[in-house]
Amino acid sequence: MLKIYGTVMSRAVRTLWAAEELGIPYDLIATDPGTGSRSSEFLKINPNGHVPAIDDNGLIVWESMAINLYLAEKYGQGTLWPSDIADHAHIYQWSFWALSEVEEPVMTAIMNKMFLPEEERDAAKAQDAIKRLEVPFGILDRHLQGRETILGKQYTIADLNVCSVVDFAMYIPYDFSPYPALNNWLMAGMNRPAHQKVLGLLQG
C-alpha cells in the first residue's frame, strides 16, 4: 500500500488530497509536526528530512509536486492526468510556477503572521510578502477569467497543485476579493469532497 509520510498540518496535505482525489488507499505515517523527521530511519526515505515523501510499493519519491505529478500520471489517466502531451506541458508549467512564484511569499507571510514565536515575527516582512503576491495572483486571476480550471478542461493535477499552494494564503488571512476568478476557482478547489475529507483530518 502507498505510504505517505507527513502530517495534515504540512505540505503533505497536497499528497493526501491527491491520493483522496485519485481513490488510492494509503497509510499516513505521521512525522513530528513542524520538524519533519530527522530520525536516521526517515532520512533514508528523504535525506532532506522534509515531508511529504512517499513509498509506493518500494518506489520512494520526495518533493510534493514531483509526488503529485507521479501519482496523477500513474493513477489518474483520463481524470487528473489528461492524455495530451501539450496539457502535460501546462501541468508542469503551472505546478513549478506555483512553487517558484507563489510559495515563498505565502510562506514568508504565514510564518511572520502566525507560525514564528511572537518575538521573532516581523510585520514588515509579512506586509512585503503580501504585497509581492499581487503579481502572481494577478497572473492567475487573469488566466482563470472565462475558465473554470487551469487547463480550461477537466479538473487536473495542475489545479490541485496550484490550489494547494495558493490556499495556504487563507491562513494569513489574505483578501482575495481583488481576484474574483482566482477566488471562485480557489473556493471550488476547497470544496471538492476529496479536499474536504483531508481537511477533516485536521479536526482529528
Ligand SMILES: N[C@@H](CCC(=O)N[C@@H](CS)C(=O)NCC(=O)O)C(=O)O
Ligand atoms: N519543497 C519541499 C518542501 C518540503 C518542506 O519544507 N516540508 C516542511 C513541512 S511543510 C518540512 O518538512 N519541514 C520540516 C523541516 O524542514 O525539518 C516540498 O514541496 O515537498
